[in-house]
Amino acid sequence: MSDNEKVYQNKKAKAEDYKSSSYTLLxxxxxxxxxxxFMMAGVxxxxxxxxxxxxxxxxxxxxxxxxxxxxxxxFKSAKRYTREAADEEDLTGKIRxxxxxxxxxxxxxxxxxxxxxxxxxxxxxxxxxxIKAAVEQEFGSLNVPYLxxxxxxxxxxxxxxx
Numbered sequence: 001m002s003d004n005e006k007v008y009q010n011k012k013a014k015a016e017d018y019k020s021s022s023y024t025l026l027x028x029x030x031x032x033x034x035x036x037x038f039m040m041a042g043v044x045x046x047x048x049x050x051x052x053x054x055x056x057x058x059x060x061x062x063x064x065x066x067x068x069x070x071x072x073x074x075f076k077s078a079k080r081y082t083r084e085a086a087d088e089e090d091l092t093g094k095i096r097x098x099x100x101x102x103x104x105x106x107x108x109x110x111x112x113x114x115x116x117x118x119x120x121x122x123x124x125x126x127x128x129x130x131i132k133a134a135v136e137q138e139f140g141s142l143n144v145p146y147l148x149x150x151x152x153x154x155x156x157x158x159x160x161x162x
Contacts, residue, residue: 007145008143008145008146008148008149010085010088010146010149011081011082011084011085011087011088012081012082012085012088012089014081014085015078015079015081015082015084015085016078018074018075018077018078018081019074019075019078021071021074022071022072022073022074022075022077022078023071024071025067025068025070025071025074026067026068026071026072026075027071028064028067029064029065029066029067029068029071030064030068032060032063032064032067033061033064033065033068036057036060036061036064039057040057088146091139092150094139095135095139095150095154096154098138098139099131099134099135099154099157099158100157102134102138103131103134103154103158104158105158105159108127108130108131108134108158108159109127111130111133111134112126112127112130114126124155127155127159128151128152128155131151131154131155131158132147132148132151135147135150135151135154
């Protein structure tokens with residue numbers, strides 16, 4: 001899947017997803033390791049029996065340790081996305097302020113030419129592309145999914161009645 005085909009998810013939402021995943025993975029890993037230790041120590045009333053019990057304990061121990069490692073990794077990713085979210089929110093605020101001051105429905109309509117009888121659906125796409133072009137002209141090349149999601153919001157603010 002290319003960058004142009006990805007669905008945009010803002011950095012703040014990604015940070016929250018990674019954070020909740022890290023807590024879940026750490027919790028499951030820690031509880032699993034504790035349960036294995038208690039089972040091997042005979043504290044819990046059930047244990048694995050038979051000749052393969054050590055293999056079972058080993059495999060489950062590795063599995064739960066893997067959960068802990070993935071939880072730590074997810075927590076590091078959450079921190080990274082939290083930092084990136086602050087930058088993204090700042091940029092989004094700048095773009096919204098600029099758009100409010102410089103883009104109007106009339107200015108967008110002047111940028112686009114239509115043949116007589118053009119359906120409203122086609123006008124939407126042309127207006128959307130004009131908004132996108134104006135934002136890119138002012139702020140340079142941006143991540144395509146981010147730019148498209150933001151321009152959809154701007155289109156709604158500019159053209160749709162509140």
